[in-house]
Amino acid sequence: MQPLAGVLVVAVEQAVAAPVCTRHLGDLGARVIKVENRGGGDFARGYDDVVHGMAAHFVWANRNKESLALDLKRPEGREILARLLAKADVLVQNLAPGAAARLGLDSAELRERHPRLITVDISGYGRGGPYALARAYDLLVQAEAGSCAITGTPEDPAKPGIPIADIGAGMYALTSVLTALYVRERTGKGASVSVGLFDAVAEWMGFALNQARYGGFDVRPNGLSSPMVSPYGAYPTADGQTLVLGTTNDREWQRLAARVLGRPDLAEDPRYATNSDRVARRAELDEVITSWASGVTLAEARCLAEEAGLGHARLNTPTEVVAHPQLSERNRWREVDSPEGPVTVLLPPPECDDWDWRLDAVPALGEHSEPILRELGYGSDELERLRVEGVIGEKA
Numbered sequence: 001m002q003p004l005a006g007v008l009v010v011a012v013e014q015a016v017a018a019p020v021c022t023r024h025l026g027d028l029g030a031r032v033i034k035v036e037n038r039g040g041g042d043f044a045r046g047y048d049d050v051v052h053g054m055a056a057h058f059v060w061a062n063r064n065k066e067s068l069a070l071d072l073k074r075p076e077g078r079e080i081l082a083r084l085l086a087k088a089d090v091l092v093q094n095l096a097p098g099a100a101a102r103l104g105l106d107s108a109e110l111r112e113r114h115p116r117l118i119t120v121d122i123s124g125y126g127r128g129g130p131y132a133l134a135r136a137y138d139l140l141v142q143a144e145a146g147s148c149a150i151t152g153t154p155e156d157p158a159k160p161g162i163p164i165a166d167i168g169a170g171m172y173a174l175t176s177v178l179t180a181l182y183v184r185e186r187t188g189k190g191a192s193v194s195v196g197l198f199d200a201v202a203e204w205m206g207f208a209l210n211q212a213r214y215g216g217f218d219v220r221p222n223g224l225s226s227p228m229v230s231p232y233g234a235y236p237t238a239d240g241q242t243l244v245l246g247t248t249n250d251r252e253w254q255r256l257a258a259r260v261l262g263r264p265d266l267a268e269d270p271r272y273a274t275n276s277d278r279v280a281r282r283a284e285l286d287e288v289i290t291s292w293a294s295g296v297t298l299a300e301a302r303c304l305a306e307e308a309g310l311g312h313a314r315l316n317t318p319t320e321v322v323a324h325p326q327l328s329e330r331n332r333w334r335e336v337d338s339p340e341g342p343v344t345v346l347l348p349p350p351e352c353d354d355w356d357w358r359l360d361a362v363p364a365l366g367e368h369s370e371p372i373l374r375e376l377g378y379g380s381d382e383l384e385r386l387r388v389e390g391v392i393g394e395k396a
Helices: 017-027 056-061 075-087 107-113 138-145 164-187 197-204 206-215 250-260 264-268 275-280 282-293 298-307 318-322 369-375 380-388
Strands: 008-012 031-037 065-070 090-093 118-123 191-196 232-236 242-246 312-314 333-336 343-346
Touching: 008 017, 008 075, 017 031, 017 056, 017 065, 017 090, 017 118, 017 164, 031 075, 056 343, 065 075, 065 369, 090 164, 107 118, 107 191, 118 164, 138 164, 138 197, 164 191, 164 197, 191 197, 197 206, 232 282, 242 282, 242 298, 250 264, 250 275, 250 298, 275 282, 298 312, 369 380
Parallel strands: 008 031, 008 090, 031 065, 090 118, 118 191
Antiparallel strands: 232 242, 242 312, 333 343
């Protein structure tokens, strides 16, 4: 069973946030029609050419979709989109501020014409407020919402390596669509949803904002560690690897000290009795653990940690994760088609014995323009005219 089979999603989208949302809807079985600018398409198509000539971001976020290439600045293009929306269950868009309204995609107007339609507007800063019309890219939003200031080090703040503002907004949009579909089953009514990248990051900053509001201080970033817990960090081992090791409570600290480090005296030392004590003396403990780790191999260190019931990890690079046994031995990698041949993709994270994931191709720009328009009632003569006049684009 594909849970969303029969649901039609129209995606007027680009970059990451909306495409991540609609790709997951497609994974769940929805039919996703991706409306792209006929003059180049989703600009994420051009980020790089590392996947057999295609962009890594685009391949990641755009399987399971049909590409309809339109010039939405032309009345005929907007008419085609209007016909499509009359059949749709869901519209997801993340156009620049003001662009959706200019193209006839105002949520209130669409809901008035199509009461069962679920509209999702993804923007940088959500509805209203002084930043409502501000352009917002992942880095800009993360900087504005504070996540860069608690990443890296105090001297070198950093953007997290993955686009958490885009992904966060995309996943909140996904859960909103699923919720709205559930509500529509009971009430018959659609919904208008707005999701801001800034609000997604601000929500995920919850603990840091609580500390700022109630404690009166800003979290200080400390690289591969946690400002809240000690010991907790990365330690080079004798064989040139990096052990990531930590504790989350007093009992784990005592096991780490006595059974892994071989220092029962530290486990009993009142200076390190509580997490607050250990955070205050982080540098002392990191020095002890660094010295110990330099004398053991990664395998030896992980074996000791495992025997002591402590969490541990190896610091892996993306190229090492590609070959990670936790993915390969659980058959998490699959192949989907693309304009340049098969590409390897990951299954979505949820595991459910009763579901089948939809794993269809990554589309070429305009690949599905003609069949979609034929479904909407356009004949051969009209299609030829629209092609000649530049209203629609098709796969080259």
